[in-house]
Amino acid sequence: MSYTAPLTDMRFALDHIAGLPALASLPAYEAAEADVVTAVLEEAAKLAENVFAPLNRVGDEDGAKIENGVVRTSPGFPDAYRQFREGGWNSVPVSAEMGGGGLPWAVAIAVQEMLSSANMAITLCPILTQGGIEALLAHGSDMQKERYLPKLISGEWTATMNLTEPQAGSDVGALRTKAEPQDDGSYRITGTKIFISFGDHDMAENIVHLVLARLPGAPAGTKGISLFLVPKFLVNEDGSLGAQNDLRPVSLEHKMGIHGSPTCVMSFGDQGGATGWMIGPENGGMRCMFTMMNNARLAVGLQGLSVAERAWQQARAFAQERRQGRAAGGSADQASPIIDHPDVRRMLLLMKSQTEAMRALIYLNAGCIDRAHHAGSEAERAEAQALVDLLTPVSKAWCTDLGVEIASLGVQVHGGMGYVEETGAAQYYRDARIAPIYEGTNGIQALDLMTRKLPLQGGGVVQALLAQIRADCAALSGRDEAAFGDIHRHLQPAVEALDKVTRAVLQGLSGDIAGTIGGATPFLRMMGTVLGGWLLAKSAIAAREADPQGDRAFTRAKVETARFYATQVLSQAPGMAPAVLEGAESLASFDTDLLVA
Amino acid sequence: MSYTAPLTDMRFALDHIAGLPALASLPAYEAAEADVVTAVLEEAAKLAENVFAPLNRVGDEDGAKIENGVVRTSPGFPDAYRQFREGGWNSVPVSAEMGGGGLPWAVAIAVQEMLSSANMAITLCPILTQGGIEALLAHGSDMQKERYLPKLISGEWTATMNLTEPQAGSDVGALRTKAEPQDDGSYRITGTKIFISFGDHDMAENIVHLVLARLPGAPAGTKGISLFLVPKFLVNEDGSLGAQNDLRPVSLEHKMGIHGSPTCVMSFGDQGGATGWMIGPENGGMRCMFTMMNNARLAVGLQGLSVAERAWQQARAFAQERRQGRAAGGSADQASPIIDHPDVRRMLLLMKSQTEAMRALIYLNAGCIDRAHHAGSEAERAEAQALVDLLTPVSKAWCTDLGVEIASLGVQVHGGMGYVEETGAAQYYRDARIAPIYEGTNGIQALDLMTRKLPLQGGGVVQALLAQIRADCAALSGRDEAAFGDIHRHLQPAVEALDKVTRAVLQGLSGDIAGTIGGATPFLRMMGTVLGGWLLAKSAIAAREADPQGDRAFTRAKVETARFYATQVLSQAPGMAPAVLEGAESLASFDTDLLVA
Known part of the structure; x- marks a missing residue:
């Protein structure tokens, strides 16, 4: 039940997907030098691993209580929060002038990933504080800012x-x-x-x-x-x-x-x-609320990623230790570790590949927030903001749905031990289930994506994103390795299918709106699936370019992870099109009287 | 949190999918006259609704305890079990000579569906007793039968x-x-x-x-x-x-x-x-164990159906009561019931359609068990047994995976109320999660299906099943209604894709076995998805034939349920083929060292 921060993959996603080096060159983020970021992530990892993670089960078993009208949190929580506050972790993304760390959101999100993986329950508290800080920064009076912001930024309140x-x-x-x-x-x-x-x-x-x-x-x-x-x-x-x-x-x-x-x-x-x-x-109030909620939605999407990472680490460890049966090529004398059985490995790779895909999406989204605030030109800022608007509902809903599914796979890898509470796998399954609900249900996110975000700039924002995917898809086809060929073979039809469905949806919205919005949830799923495949492909290319021989374990794993996802998950994206587009008649025919008949 | 037995759909599935009228004509099932079955189901519904269902939450909150080396069940459980036993419910499918009800398994399964929906935990006890009865009937000595069977059949033990x-x-x-x-x-x-x-x-x-x-x-x-x-x-x-x-x-x-x-x-x-x-x-012992487990696997698959039915009933009721926002065409004065919002209706229809598809599969499977035991000719019995062998792992794994997914949808329909324990939706989500694990994990079921059942008769069993699906598919195309056209449009490519994948798997098993079995779980999912679509299509045809005008609510609902499933779920089946067939290279490339690197 221990947790080890996946610093290598996090840093890779920061550098190659969120674009951290470019962010660090912006005046607002001069604090984000490479070695500073390294030190920040390593220190945060210690807090997550040594302080937050050991309290995760304590919080589950001995949860918050109300007594005499006062809430008492779980044993150890106040002290853990004190260490969080004293370490300055509450203010990582707040500008230095306001007393913060002056680091990009992308880095703050990486810190938050570790804390949420370690202990989703306690980390919810600073996520909410962050929303309050955002709201006051954007909409508060000078007096309100003066009186409340310093204490909120420090985490004292x-x-x-x-x-x-x-x-x-x-x-x-x-x-x-x-x-x-x-x-x-x-x-x-x-x-x-x-x-x-x-x-x-x-x-x-x-x-x-x-x-x-x-x-x-x-x-x-x-x-x-x-x-x-x-x-x-x-x-x-x-x-x-x-x-x-x-x-x-x-x-x-x-x-x-x-x-x-x-x-x-x-x-x-x-x-x-x-x-x-x-x-x-x-x-x-609604405008102020959206200021609070926007980054909170990304933070909740991040919870999906965080709980998935934790579940994956634990399932992997269990699968290495637990021995059952004899796998092909296994020792005759001893049962094989279950990680050697193809079906278990398939489950683990579904966990790993989708977790890394989520990380790439969330970090990309966070990097766009940074560019939206501080990129050099108004045009760059506007472009980044448009992408933030488009990606945020996908980050929230797709990642939280996957968080539940991956936690469920984690239970399954454990077999009977996954159903008893002692292992922790069951806790992730229970914890993960809130994230598709709060900060706007995933159904609300899907409607937001389809009815507000797709039509942005007459569909221009989504088209610009599809153009990026196509460019990376072309880069794949320039490589002669079999794995890249497999990835390309599935990414190419997936992006074309997404394009076609997107156009059909935009057309539908100008006609049978009620029929069209019935496909909002499958549409978001399809989009998330394709974006995940794209970002894993992009990661594979970047890993390969950083390692021309391609023989480092990390490089090989990145390429094979992208291939696995492409063949197992992304390959299903084109088949989702009817679910998006053909539901209208059934939904309409099923009037409520018939549904409850 | 009340439960109402879905007697209409159960009886429909018994009559039109399990083939109850034909079963009742067999000498072994002369007890199964139509009005007797009606009375049995109605009485069982009362026990489920009035005795078992009210104890479901009691069992969750005040679970079984061990004290001084003795287990004490939840309050009310012993009395509920006594009523079950006194009603003769333990022996429904046991022959009259052995002191049982002499009814087909199909009817016993329908009874068990209601009891498991009402209270999955307590109903597990007689499921296990049934396994013991089977084992003793098949393998026990005369003395063992004499001494133990009567008390097990009566449920006293x-x-x-x-x-x-x-x-x-x-x-x-x-x-x-x-x-x-x-x-x-x-x-x-x-x-x-x-x-x-x-x-x-x-x-x-x-x-x-x-x-x-x-x-x-x-x-x-x-x-x-x-x-x-x-x-x-x-x-x-x-x-x-x-x-x-x-x-x-x-x-x-x-x-x-x-x-x-x-x-x-x-x-x-x-x-x-x-x-x-x-x-x-x-x-x-292994052979005896399989006797015990075979029907137990079907009973566990049934738990997936049962918990899905309960979750669906509750979500539907909540969606009728809960008002939020204004749906298209809704009253301006009052918020709309959320059942009127397209995304909620989509979730409810996913619950309803997949639940009915599961019911059809489980009842078909049960009817085959009856034919395997008592059909008129050896050839018919052998044919039915082969189908039982093929279908049982699908019934177990596909239905229990869907049970979890549908319970999760039930939580989502409730929004925040789904995450608090008071509604019961959360209990179904927690209860449902055991079923993919016990009685052979779903990974084991998938391996059983792929490596033992597909190769039966050189692939002849699965080919015979595909031929049945094709025949019903042809019947669809003879109808000129739009709904049937939609169903046909998705069933036809789905069955062809399943055929193609099945052939490729059989070929793979004679070559790269380790690579091929990595696709066992997606293969089972694909097969379940297609069988579900087929059985809903078959149900729609049967409903329409029984109601030539097609204007009864039940008929309209059956047809539209099949259409919804076809466009939303079945339509995704062909796209699953790469997940079945293309995983081998990734699974092999990902040696364990790389996976844990």
Whole structure:
């Protein structure tokens, strides 16, 4: 159940997929020198391996509890968080002027991958704080920034996102929490929020709740929502903590996994109203929320990758140790390690190849965020931002779906031992299952991809991406090795199929919208599958170019990983087209009466 | 969380897929008159809905416990089992001469579907008893039959299968439990067995353990294994219970799901040796074990169907109640039930269509078992048995994989509520995960299908099945409705792709075996996917023929279910061919050193 940070593959993806060397040449990221990044990753690996990972099972077995209205986290969590904070890990991607590490998001994402692999539950807390920092940086008043940002950046305080209410989950616009303006410029917040991760805990001295609520007379739906800053403890002018605010955790959810993360029902205003301050303009809450959520979506996609990496490491270790039967060529005297059995190796390679494909996608996405903020020209920034917009729903949904599937493969590799809780494989399967749900269900991501992102620039953004894939596909065909030939043979029809389906979807959106959006989820799956195959192919090319003899184990593994994925996974992409395009009639014919008949 | 037996679809599958009317015309099944079957199913539905289902969550939350060396099952379980036993449900498929119901397996499977849907954990107990009955019927001595069978058939006693040992899971031949012959014809059994479901419990007065063990000097591996009958309480000549045997449950596993089923570590012979009697010939244990396991594999495949049906019912109910957002054509005043959103409907139809496809396959498989035993001619029996051999690994593995996937879809339909334990959706996801593992992992099933079953009669068995599919495919093309055209358009290339892949696999098995078997799991998936599409198509034709106007809701639903599956699921079958056939090189290139580098 130990965890070893996959530093070699992480660094490879940073350098060759996220484009770290180019990022490091930008003025904003002058801190990101190669040896600095190396040192940062190695230090983060120690924290993940030695501090966070050993607490993963503790968090599962002895999860967060609520007692006398206060949440107590799992044994060891407050101390682990203290070490995280003192190491400055909370502020890796924040600019140096703001007191942060001044490193690219891509590097921060790599750090976060390790921490989430080591302990998904506790790492959720700083992910939420990061969302709060983003929201305040983008939309906060000077006073709000001055009073709250330094403590959030340092990690002394943490943040939460308070969106969901019992009747308002995916439909945020249905929320009812009220905010009444007061004479002093503050607001009285009253309402109940559910599914608030780390809504209360004992790891930091204050918690800054970002709460969506409605002003009196606000328009219905999402147009009438505003965002409020509601601290657990009010903050005096000198920055010291004042009175406790009128808010409290009412109860914790009894969840299937991530038991170490307290999921609170929060009550605001039991005593007349919690004191809050508006962030951004009146009724501008949705925009602020999207600022919070955008990077959070990538962070949740990353959880899919992280739990998959952990599950893969554990399955691999188990398959080396566990002996059963005799594999072809195995010793006659002793049972073979199950890793030598073809079906087990197939499962392991599905885990490995898809995990590396996810890593490439997430790191690419993070590198684009960096370029969107700090690339040299407005055109480059806009181009990068368009790619961020397109890729983020795929990173979130495809990676979290795969996280579940890979955790499930990990259980299967363990056989009966995978079903008992002692090995940890079962915990990954339970933990992983939340990620396709929160931060916008994967169905919502698929709709976002199809109806908002595909039509960007009249389809130009996705076409530019397809052009990149085609260019790398051409590079494959210039190599005479058999493995590259196999990869090319499957990547080429896959990208053409994706192109064809994309065009058909864009056409469909201008006609039978209801019919077309029924294919949103298979479309996202198809796109993720093709992007994964492309990025593994790109990785294989880069590895081969860095190692002209091609005899290093890493190079051989990269090339064969791309080949395995191409033949086993990518090869199925063209066959997904009917699932995207032909569902409309069945979905329409199946009216609700018939479905429940 | 209530459960309603899907009697209409069950009866439809019995009549039109399992061929119940023809079975009822056989002398062995004269009891299976149509109205008798109706009454049996309705009574079983009551037991499932009113007695077993309400205890499902109880079993999960207050699972089996071991105290002072004795297992105590969940509250209510002993009484529920008593009602099961008193209703005669344990003996439905046993012949009337043996004191059973004299009904076909197909009907027994339908009963078992309901009970497993209602409460998978408790229903595992009679599934194991059934295996014991089968083994004794086929291989027991007259004395063993006389002394043990009546109580097992009535359900007063239950049975277990003791195969697994710590070093012998999938590799049964590695087991070490010893059996030493005694002068009185009995054997002293010593050893430790793990993962013994219902190895001890408080629902019956005696437990008959069927234990695999080795005689002194027996050959190594599976050729040196014999089967022994080892009762918890010794049985006196007059049938009364005697002394407690030298065996005990040592501990229970802490499992991810089916908490209501006590999974025991069993110790035999702590005080010198448990007393047992050999079943069947010396070193003939594997054959006896396969007798026990064959129907058990179908029963486990059925668990995949059962948990999927329960998850689907619950997701459907939730989707009707839960309101979020506004669907196309929805009311402006009120949020729409989420069942009206295309992506939710897509998930529900994936659940419904695949559940019905599984039901058709399992019932077909069961009907073949009946024909294999009691069809009029030797040729018919042999033909049916060959189909049983071919279908059983598909029923087990494909249905249990889908059970997990459908339970996961059920969680997703619930959104955040799916991740909290209160709804029950999470329990199905946890419970379902055992079924791909036990009774032979799904990887073992895939190897069985590819290396033992495909080559039956030189490929003739699978060719005969493909011929049946082609005939039904031709029947589709004779109908001029659009839905049938869509089904035909996807079934036709799917069956041809399966044929092509089957031939290539058979050829591969005579050459690069290690490379070929790496494709066993994708091959099984492909075969299951095609069989599911075929059986839904067959169901649609049958429904339409029984309802020439085609205007009954059931008929319309059957036809559209088949169309949805054809366009969304079956359409992906041809694209699976490379995954079956092209993995060999990657699996071989990835030697273990490279995989763990």
